[in-house]
Amino acid sequence: xxxxxxxxxTSNIIIEANGQKxxxxxxDWDTFINRDNLATHLxxxxxxxxxxxxxxxxxxxxxxPIGSQEIWAAGVTYLxxxxxxxxxxxxxxxxxxxxxxxEAARPEIFYKGTRHRTVGPLGKVRIRxxxxxxxxxxxxxxxxxxxxxxxxxTAGNDMSSRSIEGENPLYLPQAKVYDGCAGLGxxxxxxxxxxxxxxxxxxDIKRGGKSVFSNSLAITQMKRKHVELAGYLFMECSFPTxxxxxxxxxIVPPNDFTVATDDEILITIDxxxxxxxxxx
Numbered sequence: 001x002x003x004x005x006x007x008x009x010t011s012n013i014i015i016e017a018n019g020q021k022x023x024x025x026x027x028d029w030d031t032f033i034n035r036d037n038l039a040t041h042l043x044x045x046x047x048x049x050x051x052x053x054x055x056x057x058x059x060x061x062x063x064x065p066i067g068s069q070e071i072w073a074a075g076v077t078y079l080x081x082x083x084x085x086x087x088x089x090x091x092x093x094x095x096x097x098x099x100x101x102x103e104a105a106r107p108e109i110f111y112k113g114t115r116h117r118t119v120g121p122l123g124k125v126r127i128r129x130x131x132x133x134x135x136x137x138x139x140x141x142x143x144x145x146x147x148x149x150x151x152x153x154t155a156g157n158d159m160s161s162r163s164i165e166g167e168n169p170l171y172l173p174q175a176k177v178y179d180g181c182a183g184l185g186x187x188x189x190x191x192x193x194x195x196x197x198x199x200x201x202x203x204d205i206k207r208g209g210k211s212v213f214s215n216s217l218a219i220t221q222m223k224r225k226h227v228e229l230a231g232y233l234f235m236e237c238s239f240p241t242x243x244x245x246x247x248x249x250x251i252v253p254p255n256d257f258t259v260a261t262d263d264e265i266l267i268t269i270d271x272x273x274x275x276x277x278x279x280x
Contacts, residue, residue, distance in 0.1 A: 003191040003271060004042050006033065006152070008067075008120075009060040015042055015049060016187070021057050022049035029067040030241040033143065038151040039192035064120030064184040065143075065154055066244060071118065071182055073139070073158055073246035074229045075108040076101050087255065107224055109233055110172060112158065112246060118182040124280035125265065126180030131161035133258045136183075136277070137249035138203040138267040140195070140219055142226055143188055145242045148234045150226055152190045155201075155267045155275040156246040157183030162258075183265075183277040184244065191271070194226070195219075199270045203251045206264040215251045222247065 006024075007014040013024040013032055024045060026032050035041050101108045119125055127134040141156035159182065165175035189195075202216040226247065233245055259265070259279050268274040 001039060001043075001192040003189065004039065005187040005189055005273075006042065006065065007057075007060075007187045008063045008065045010063060012060065014052070014057060014060070015046060017042070017046055021052050021054070022046060023052050024049050029065075030069070033065075033067075033152065033188060034145050034242040036145050036147055036149040036151065038145075039190050042190060062121045062186055064115065064118045064123070065188040066115045066118055066184055068115065068241050069143075069243050070114055070239065071112040071141075071156075071184070071244040071246065072233055073110055073112040073156075073176070074224070074248045075110065076248065102223065107229055107232055109229065109245075110176060113177055113182050117177070117179055118184055119180060119277060120183070121185040122276055122278065123183060124180060125157060125159050125183050125277045126178065126280045127159065127259065127261075128161045128164070128174075128178055131163050131175070133163035133166070134159065134161055135253050135257065135259060136160075136203065136205070136265045136267070137246075138201050138251055138269075139246040139249050140199070140201060140269055141184060142230060142245045142247060143242060144230050144234070144239070144245060146239055148230060150194070150230055152188040153195050153269075153272060154184050154188050154244070155186070155269045155272050156244070157265060157267055157275060157277055158246050158249065159183075180280060182246075183267075183275055185275045186273045189272040196270070201249075201251065202266075202268040204266040204268070205253070205259060206266070207260065207262075212263075213253045213257060215253075217250045219247075221250050224248075 143152035
């Protein structure tokens with residue numbers, strides 16, 4: 001087996017395999033990706049798919065690889081995230097909440113949004129006008145089928161209003177869910193097996209073309225397993241077209257850093273590619 005990528009454009013579904021791109025000739029994204037045997041289906045589909053040139057592909061407009069699915073997110077899955085959350089909330093008396101959830105059997109999982117609040121490659125993510133401290137959170141994002149099978153991966157940008165969450169942990173939904181609060185892309189990566197645990201995530205933030213923050217880590221630093229997070233998400237929720245689950249971040253800019261309008265956010269994950277978002 002070989003890994004594949006699936007791209008969603010404004011008018012087509014494109015499959016990439018072994019360096020060649022193909023027009024899948026399909027338009028129903030939800031049905032196309034929501035399969036427990038997605039990797040096998042893609043390989044079989046290549047036989048009837050039409051090869052396309054890189055020139056043709058580069059002229060397409062890439063969209064976030066999401067249809068009618070919901071996006072959920074897991075928090076405090078990395079030690080650095082726990083420490084940062086404790087720092088930002090200790091004045092409000094919330095410091096111990098994050099320590100407890102990091103050690104608890106039950107993970108923190110919260111609703112993040114739908115396609116309506118999500119942008120794709122080169123899309124403009126937003127910061128809330130009532131927040132003074134805002135950061136992107138680069139996250140490996142799982143695509144999970146209706147039956148709870150993890151069949152694909154993408155790069156996620158979980159925009160966070162840290163000043164709001166820091167005031168009180170109960171403000172988390174406002175800190176996390178608003179228009180333009182999420183980015184996904186550039187593709188759905190379908191390796192046909194669980195993603196390599198040495199996969200690295202890199203965040204680079206540019207201002208005026210110059211890097212103002214950059215860091216990288218491997219997903220091995222996650223405390224929780226992907227199947228564990230998916231199990232809790234699907235425990236009492238059904239997802240007719242599958243679901244996306246952001247798995248948390250271990251890359252947190254220093255406390256004196258906040259993104260600004262026109263900043264360029266680049267989230268790179270091994271084998272998946274780079275998701276580029278602009279701050280609106």
